[in-house]
Amino acid sequence: MINCSEVKRLLPAYLDREITGPNRDAITRHLEICETCRQELEALNADIEGLRSVKTPEPSPYFVTRTMAQIQQTESATRGFKTRRTIGRVLTTAAAVVLIAVGIWFGAMLGNGIAESGNKANRTDEWPFETNSPSFAEVYETMFAGE
Numbered sequence: 119m120i121n122c123s124e125v126k127r128l129l130p131a132y133l134d135r136e137i138t139g140p141n142r143d144a145i146t147r148h149l150e151i152c153e154t155c156r157q158e159l160e161a162l163n164a165d166i167e168g169l170r171s172v173k174t175p176e177p178s179p180y181f182v183t184r185t186m187a188q189i190q191q192t193e194s195a196t197r198g199f200k201t202r203r204t205i206g207r208v209l210t211t212a213a214a215v216v217l218i219a220v221g222i223w224f225g226a227m228l229g230n231g232i233a234e235s236g237n238k239a240n241r242t243d244e245w246p247f248e249t250n251s252p253s254f255a256e257v258y259e260t261m262f263a264g265e
């Protein structure tokens with residue numbers, strides 16, 4: 119008489135019809151009387167069905183070609199993105215430098231112009247305060263060379 123653990127061990131082979139003859143009959147008879155092993159068989163059957171449906175997808179035509187093309191597309195897209203980001207970063211930095219330089223120059227010129235106009239009789243309130251407006255080089259020297 120076959121027991122439950124033996125049936126469970128043999129179920130995959132039983133399902134694959136590798137077990138024939140009296141052994142197969144013994145398992146079949148056991149399954150008829152044993153609820154537990156029947157459930158085991160059903161679970162195993164469901165597993166095998168699931169595996170079959172997953173494991174045998176129809177390979178689409180030119181699958182490899184299309185996959186390779188997709189990979190190359192993704193790579194070049196990534197490269198392009200990185201390049202754009204680098205250019206963007208450089209441009210942002212350059213713009214910031216220019217803005218700061220212009221800001222320093224303009225601010226110094228404005229301050230100088232206001233100071234000059236306060237002292238002089240012929241003051242003009244119109245930009246660019248033509249009275250001795252410093253050049254950028256002069257402002258730079260003042261700022262970084264100390265007077």
Ligand SMILES: [Zn+2]
Nearest residue numbers: 122152154155
């Ligand atoms: Zn059993």
